[in-house]
Amino acid sequence: MAVIRILGIDPGLAVTGYGLVEKDGQKLAYVASGRIRSRLTDSLPIRLSSILEGLAEVIAGYAPGEVAVEEVFVNVNPKSTLLLGQARGAAISAAVLAKLPVAEYTAMQVKQAVVGNGHAKKEQVQEMVKRLLKLPGVPSPDAADALACAICHAHGGLGLGAIVTRGRRVKRGRLS
Numbered sequence: 168m169a170v171i172r173i174l175g176i177d178p179g180l181a182v183t184g185y186g187l188v189e190k191d192g193q194k195l196a197y198v199a200s201g202r203i204r205s206r207l208t209d210s211l212p213i214r215l216s217s218i219l220e221g222l223a224e225v226i227a228g229y230a231p232g233e234v235a236v237e238e239v240f241v242n243v244n245p246k247s248t249l250l251l252g253q254a255r256g257a258a259i260s261a262a263v264l265a266k267l268p269v270a271e272y273t274a275m276q277v278k279q280a281v282v283g284n285g286h287a288k289k290e291q292v293q294e295m296v297k298r299l300l301k302l303p304g305v306p307s308p309d310a311a312d313a314l315a316c317a318i319c320h321a322h323g324g325l326g327l328g329a330i331v332t333r334g335r336r337v338k339r340g341r342l343s
Contacts, residue, residue, distance in 0.1 A: 172198065174231035174262070175317030176222065177309055178239075178255040181205060183218050184309030187229050188300065190321040197300040199229060200310035211250075215257040222261035234262040234269045235320035237277060237312065272319050277312070280319035 170191045177184035182205075187198035203221035205214035239255050242248040262269045275285035281295045293311040297304070299318060306314060 171233060171321075172229065172231045173317040173320050174226065174229070174234045174267075175313040175315065175320065176234065176236045176258045176262075177312035177316060178218070178236065178251065178258040179309065180214055180218075180250050180254040181207060182309050183221065183254060183258060184307070184311075184313035185222065185225050186306075186310055186314030186317050187225075187231060188314065188317045188321060195300060195318060195321055197302060197314070199225075200306055200314055201225075202307065202309050211253070215253060218254055218257040219261050222258055223264065226261060226265045226267070231267065233320065234267045235316045236262075236269060236271050237316050238271050238273045240274055270320050272316060277315050277319045280322050281315040 170189050172187060172189050175186045175188070177186075183203040184200070185203065186200035189196045189198055203218055203225075205217040209217070236255065236258055239248060239252045242251070259269055272280075278287040278292060279285040281287075281299065282291050284291070287295075289308050289311070292315050293305045293308060296302070296306055296311045296314045296318065300314065305311070
C-alpha cells in the first residue's frame with residue numbers, strides 16, 4: 168500500500184490551521200503543522216487571499232495527495248457563520264486549484280475519531296493529537312484541530328469504532 172500524505176485544514180478567518188500527516192498502512196506519522204494568519208485590519212477579500220495563498224504555499228511545499236477540511240458549524244451569530252464559510256471556501260479553493268480530492272468532516276466526527284467523544288474539549292483534542300502522532304509537545308489549538316481532521320480522514324472518517332478491539336465490539340463507547 169502506498170504512503171498517503173494528508174493535509175488537514177481547520178478554516179478560520181483570523182487563523183487557519185493546517186496539519187500534515189502521512190499514512191503508511193495503519194501507521195500515522197507527523198509531517199508538519201502551522202497557522203496562516205490574516206490581519207484583522209485588512210479587507211475581507213485581502214484576508215481570503217491570505218488564506219488561499221498561504222494554503223497554496225503549503226500544498227506546493229509539502230505535496231499532499233488528499234485534503235480534509237472541517238465543516239462549518241452553525242453559529243449563534245449568522246454573520247460569523249457566513250464569514251467562517253467564506254474562509255472555508257478559500258481553503259477548499261486552494262485544494263481544488265491544486266486538483267486535490269477534498270473530504271469534509273464535522274467537528275463532531277473529527278473529535279469522535281481522535282478522542283472517542285464527539286463533544287470533547289479542545290484540550291482533549293490537543294492531548295490526543297500529541298499522543299497519536301508522538302509529538303514532543305502539545306500543538307496549538309488551530310494546528311491540533313487541523314491535524315485531528317487529517318487523522319480523522321486517515322481513519323476513513325470512521326472514528327475509534329474502526330479500531331480493532333480484539334474480537335470485542337465497541338457500542339456507544341463501551342466494550343460489549
